[in-house]
Amino acid sequence: MSFFERLMGRKSAKSAKERLQMVLIHDRTDLTPAILEALKEELLAVIARHVDIDPSTIRVELENEGRSQRLIADIPLRPAARRKS
Amino acid sequence: MTAKIVTISSGKGGVGKTTTVANLAVALASEGKKVVCIDGDIGLRNLDVVMGLENRIVYDIVDIVEGRCKTRQAMIRDKRLPDLFLIPAAQTRDKNAVSPSDMIRLCDELRAEVDWVLIDSPAGIERGFRNAIAPADRVLIVTNPEMSAVRDADRVIGLLEAEEKAAPSLILNRLNPSLVRRGDMLSVEDVYDLLRIEVIGIVPEDENVIMASNKGMPLTLEGKSRAGQAFRNIARRLAGEQVPFLELEAQNLWERLARLGRK
Numbered sequence: 001m002s003f004f005e006r007l008m009g010r011k012s013a014k015s016a017k018e019r020l021q022m023v024l025i026h027d028r029t030d031l032t033p034a035i036l037e038a039l040k041e042e043l044l045a046v047i048a049r050h051v052d053i054d055p056s057t058i059r060v061e062l063e064n065e066g067r068s069q070r071l072i073a074d075i076p077l078r079p080a081a082r083r084k085s
Numbered sequence: 086m087t088a089k090i091v092t093i094s095s096g097k098g099g100v101g102k103t104t105t106v107a108n109l110a111v112a113l114a115s116e117g118k119k120v121v122c123i124d125g126d127i128g129l130r131n132l133d134v135v136m137g138l139e140n141r142i143v144y145d146i147v148d149i150v151e152g153r154c155k156t157r158q159a160m161i162r163d164k165r166l167p168d169l170f171l172i173p174a175a176q177t178r179d180k181n182a183v184s185p186s187d188m189i190r191l192c193d194e195l196r197a198e199v200d201w202v203l204i205d206s207p208a209g210i211e212r213g214f215r216n217a218i219a220p221a222d223r224v225l226i227v228t229n230p231e232m233s234a235v236r237d238a239d240r241v242i243g244l245l246e247a248e249e250k251a252a253p254s255l256i257l258n259r260l261n262p263s264l265v266r267r268g269d270m271l272s273v274e275d276v277y278d279l280l281r282i283e284v285i286g287i288v289p290e291d292e293n294v295i296m297a298s299n300k301g302m303p304l305t306l307e308g309k310s311r312a313g314q315a316f317r318n319i320a321r322r323l324a325g326e327q328v329p330f331l332e333l334e335a336q337n338l339w340e341r342l343a344r345l346g347r348k
Contacts, residue, residue, distance in 0.1 A: 011267070011268025011269055012268070012269045013265070013268050013269055013270055013271050013272070013275065014268065016231075016232055016271055016275075017271060017275045017278070017279065019232065020232060020235055020236065020271075020279050021279065023236055024236065024239050024279060027236065027239060027240060027243075028239070028243060066281050067242070067246070067280075067281045067282075
């Protein structure tokens with residue numbers, strides 16, 4: 001726990017749960033954060049070839065649903081009107 | 086009789102599998118059921134000492150499998166409960182002395198003779214674990230509200246899913262309600278959120294567990310310890326009864342009263 005977290009009264013069980021959530025997703029899917037990052041980069045490159053997107057708004061994440069996992073990609077598209085500017 | 090074969094597993098060692106097996110067996114046998122426990126931890130046997138039967142061992146599971154004795158001869162009768170038996174693990178053999186099909190054959194033989202077969206799985210996910218789950222009709226996963234125990238439980242649940250076994254149930258052992266309330270221990274809800282399997286029991290941390298194992302008297306045998314009560318409730322749920330989770334509430338109330346008294 002960092003000094004800041006202690007100052008905010010953050011409890012260790014909360015860190016445990018959050019850390020476990022990440023660990024379990026990666027254990028279950030065998031996807032490391034590094035692979036996920038690479039996947040995101042490649043996905044972006046392909047999509048950017050066809051539509052105009054803002055890389056800073058992209059969200060590619062693994063989510064739990066019961067005991068199964070899904071890969072969620074949320075990719076906002078820029079409005080066509082603004083593309084010319 | 087058609088026994089139900091129940092395997093108690095965990096992945097991580099030291100979370101309380103053997104204690105759970107001994108206490109569930111005692112609870113079921115106290116209700117008049119015929120119960121056989123099998124220690125699946127070949128080379129590191131322990132169920133005999135937790136049950137206080139270590140001085141009575143003549144034959145063990147490897148003797149049965151290799152035909153040196155009849156199954157009956159290796160079934161040690163409990164000192165206190167005449168319908169409770171233990172088939173001990175071999176201490177000086179390696180775990181490859183028994184195979185999953187040996188376990189299935191042994192359990193099929195026991196099925197006709199008893200009401201319950203409880204198998205104490207070794208820690209880990211290797212041969213001993215495979216042996217323990219091969220004959221199981223039902224698997225109970227024991228875990229503690231602690232990072233590595235929950236992670237390993239999840240691995241074991243994943244392996245059972247891959248084997249297409251029926252969904253296992255969870256026993257959350259060594260829960261410390263005051264740590265949970267302080268926010269410094271994962272709660273039952275947290276662990277359920279993470280593992281997402283049915284919770285069949287919550288066992289509070291209880292020093293009586295150590296005292297009982299010192300004496301070789303599973304604590305479900307005697308007295309009113311809270312952990313003993315929790316194990317009795319799990320046994321009843323195993324048998325299909327609906328039993329509410331009372332223990333934590335009781336302690337919460339008691340501790341609240343105790344705190345009020347101190348003010």
